[in-house]
Amino acid sequence: MTRKEQIHAAIYNAAVDAGFKLYIYGGNKIMVEDLLESGNLPFEVTFTGNDISDMDVHAEGVNNSKQISNSLI
DSSP states (O other): OOHHHHHHHHHHHHHHHHTEEEEEETTTEEEEEESSSTTOOOEEEEEEOSSGGGOEEEETTOOHHHHHHTOOO
8 A cells, every 4th residue: 555545544534434524725724624513614724743753733722732632543
C-alpha cells in the first residue's frame, strides 16, 4: 500500500466513523461539516507543525489538551 493510499484510508475511516466531511472554502481553509447532527455550523480546522513529532490539529472552541486526553486513539 502506498502512503497516498494509507492517508486516504485514514481520512476515509475517520470521516465515516465520526460522520463528517471536509471541504475547502475560500481556496485555503479546510472546513468540517457535521453529517450526524443538523444545525451545527461548519468550522475551520488547521494543522500545525513541521513533522510528525510536533504535529497538532486545531479547531475553534476545542481544548486540544482535553480532547487528546479523552481520545479513544
